[in-house]
Amino acid sequence: MTKNGQTTLMIGLDGATFSILDPLMDAGHMPFLRQFVAQGVRAEMQSTIPPITPPAWTTIMTGRSPAQHGILDFFRPESPGSRFLRFVSTKQLKCESIWTHLMHQGLSAINLNFPVMAPPLPIKGYSIPGFVTWRHLRHSCSPADLMDTLKTIPGFDLKIIAHDFGLEEKVVQGCSFAESEGWIKYHTYKDEQWLLVLGHLTRTDPCDLSALVLDSPDRLQHVYYRLLDPQCFPVDWSEQDRQIRSVLEGHYRALDDMIARMAAGAGPEANIFIVSDHGFGPSQECFYLNTFLEQLGHLKWSERAVSDQDGAGDVSMEAVRNHGNILDWEQTLAYVNTPSSNGITINVAGKNSRTGIAPEDYDTFVNTLREQLLNLRHPRTGQPVVTRIWTREEAFDGCELAPDLTVRLWDNGLVSTVKSDRIVKPRRECIGVHYPMGVFMAKGPDIQPGLQLEPLNILDVAPAMLHSLGLAIPAAYEGRVPVEMLRKECLAARPVVIDDAAPSFEQQAAASLEMDAEDMDLIVKRLKGLGYLA
Numbered sequence: 272m273t274k275n276g277q278t279t280l281m282i283g284l285d286g287a288t289f290s291i292l293d294p295l296m297d298a299g300h301m302p303f304l305r306q307f308v309a310q311g312v313r314a315e316m317q318s319t320i321p322p323i324t325p326p327a328w329t330t331i332m333t334g335r336s337p338a339q340h341g342i343l344d345f346f347r348p349e350s351p352g353s354r355f356l357r358f359v360s361t362k363q364l365k366c367e368s369i370w371t372h373l374m375h376q377g378l379s380a381i382n383l384n385f386p387v388m389a390p391p392l393p394i395k396g397y398s399i400p401g402f403v404t405w406r407h408l409r410h411s412c413s414p415a416d417l418m419d420t421l422k423t424i425p426g427f428d429l430k431i432i433a434h435d436f437g438l439e440e441k442v443v444q445g446c447s448f449a450e451s452e453g454w455i456k457y458h459t460y461k462d463e464q465w466l467l468v469l470g471h472l473t474r475t476d477p478c479d480l481s482a483l484v485l486d487s488p489d490r491l492q493h494v495y496y497r498l499l500d501p502q503c504f505p506v507d508w509s510e511q512d513r514q515i516r517s518v519l520e521g522h523y524r525a526l527d528d529m530i531a532r533m534a535a536g537a538g539p540e541a542n543i544f545i546v547s548d549h550g551f552g553p554s555q556e557c558f559y560l561n562t563f564l565e566q567l568g569h570l571k572w573s574e575r576a577v578s579d580q581d582g583a584g585d586v587s588m589e590a591v592r593n594h595g596n597i598l599d600w601e602q603t604l605a606y607v608n609t610p611s612s613n614g615i616t617i618n619v620a621g622k623n624s625r626t627g628i629a630p631e632d633y634d635t636f637v638n639t640l641r642e643q644l645l646n647l648r649h650p651r652t653g654q655p656v657v658t659r660i661w662t663r664e665e666a667f668d669g670c671e672l673a674p675d676l677t678v679r680l681w682d683n684g685l686v687s688t689v690k691s692d693r694i695v696k697p698r699r700e701c702i703g704v705h706y707p708m709g710v711f712m713a714k715g716p717d718i719q720p721g722l723q724l725e726p727l728n729i730l731d732v733a734p735a736m737l738h739s740l741g742l743a744i745p746a747a748y749e750g751r752v753p754v755e756m757l758r759k760e761c762l763a764a765r766p767v768v769i770d771d772a773a774p775s776f777e778q779q780a781a782a783s784l785e786m787d788a789e790d791m792d793l794i795v796k797r798l799k800g801l802g803y804l805a
C-alpha cells in the first residue's frame with residue numbers, strides 16, 4: 272500500500288503506436304484496450320531525440336532528458352570523440368531512477384525488462400533488466416538471489432527472458448511461413464513468461480509501483496509493419512502475407528488478454544498507465560549519410576570500406592565493431608558513427624581529433640553543413656531528405672558525448688553508415704522504423720473517464736507515476752504531471768507538490784559488469800536483426 276492507499280501499475284509496450292493499435296481495437300482484436308481507453312484517457316506522446324529505445328525508456332524512468340540522464344544511444348564513444356564504441360549501461364546514468372527515488376521515500380518498486388538497468392541500481396523491490404544476455408542475467412537482477420526465487424514458479428521458463436538470436440536473424444533475412452509463425456509465437460510466449468514473473472512477485476510481495484516492459488510490439492513491427500498498419504497493407508496479399516497477418520492478429524489478441532490480466536491483478540483501486548517509448552511507421556528507402564558526407568568532401572573512406580551492393584544498407588558485425596577502420600581519419604572532417612544515433616560527429620583538430628577542422632572554423636563548418644543537409648533533395652521525389660537538424664546544444668544541452676548534429680529524415684528512418692554508389696536506395700521491402708509519437712493511456716481512480724488529451728511528452732511519465740504514488744515531484748524533473756487527465760476530486764485532495772530538495776544520486780557500487788566482446792557480438796546481432804544496423 273502506498274502513502275495514499277493506492278498501487279500503481281505501469282505497462283510499457285515498446286514501440287506501441289495508435290496507427291496499429293486503433294485499427295486492431297476497431298476490428299475487435301483488442302477489446303480490453305478499447306474498453307480501457309473508453310474508461311480512461313489517451314494521448315499521443317512525443318519521444319526523445321532521436322526516438323530510440325535506451326534513451327527513451329531511461330527518460331521514462333528518470334523524468335530527465337537524455338542530456339541530463341546521460342543515455343543517448345545504444346552505444347557510447349569510449350571517450351569524447353573516440354571512434355570506438357561500447358554499449359551503454361547504468362554506469363553512464365547521471366541521475367537517479369524513479370526506482371531508487373522510491374526507495375528513498377520508503378516505497379518499493381518492481382521493474383521488469385527495462386533497458387539500461389544493468390548493472391543493477393539500488394532499489395527497494397525487484398529488478399530484472401532487459402537487453403541482457405543469458406550469461407549476465409543472473410548477476411544483473413536485484414535482489415541478487417532473485418533468479419533462485421523465480422525458478423520455483425510453476426511452469427516458468429527462466430531462460431526465455433534472455434534472448435534467442437538465431438531465429439531473429441533468419442526472420443529478417445526472409446523466411447517461410449512456419450518460421451515467421453514460430454518467431455511471432457515465440458514473442459507471445461516470452462511476454463507470457465514476463466507476466467508469470469510479475470504475477471508471482473505481486474502476489475508474494477506487492478510493491479507500491481509495478482512496471483513491466485513488453486517488447487514484442489517493437490520486435491514484430493520492425494519486420495511486419497506492412498502487415499500491421501492498414502495504410503501500408505500490400506496491394507496484392509500473398510497467401511503467406513495473409514497467414515502471417517492472421518498469426519500477428521493472434522499475438523495482439525494475446526497481448527490484449529495479458530494487459531487485461533495485469534489490470535485485473537492490480538485491482539480496481541490501482542492507477543494503470545500504458546506507455547510506449549516511441550511510435551512506429553513505415554520506411555521504404557535507405558539513406559547513406561556517410562556516402563553523402565563523402566560527396567560533400569567531408570569524409571574519406573579507407574581502403575577497407577566495402578560498397579553496399581544489394582541496397583539493403585547491410586553492414587557486417589565486424590564492420591560495426593571496427594567501424595573506425597572504414598574511414599580515413601586523417602582526411603575525414605565529419606562522419607556518422609552509429610546508425611541508431613542519426614548523428615554526425617565533427618572532427619575538431621586538437622579537441623577530439625589530431626586532424627580535422629580548426630576550432631575557430633567550427634561554427635562556419637556547422638552552418639555550412641546544416642545548409643548542405645537541408646538543401647539535399649530526394650532523387651526520386653525532389654523533396655527534402657533531411658527534414659530537421661538539431662545541434663548538440665539544441666538536442667543535448669551541450670553534452671560532450673553527443674553528436675554535433677542530429678538529423679531527422681523524411682521518413683523518420685535511421686541512416687546507413689556504410690559506403691554506397693547512391694545516397695538513397697530502396698530497401699528490400701517496407702520495414703517499420705521508430706517514429707517520434709508514442710502512446711500514453713491511463714485509467715484508474717485518479718483518472719478522468721473517456722478523455723483524449725493533447726499530446727504529452729515522454730518526460731511527463733515519471734511525474735505522473737510519482738503523483739499517482741502520492742509523492743512530490745523533484746524540481747529536477749523536466750516534465751509535468753498531466754493534471755488535465757486527473758479527476759477534480761483527486762487534484763483537490765492531492766495537489767501537485769514540487770520538491771526543491773537537491774536530488775541524491777548514488778551509482779551502484781557493485782562489481783563491474785561491462786559487456787565483453789561476446790556480449791557485444793550478441794547484441795549487435797540483435798540490433799541488426801531489428802533493423803538498426805542498416
Ligand SMILES: [Zn+2]
Pocket residue numbers: 285286323324489548549
Ligand atoms: Zn523501443
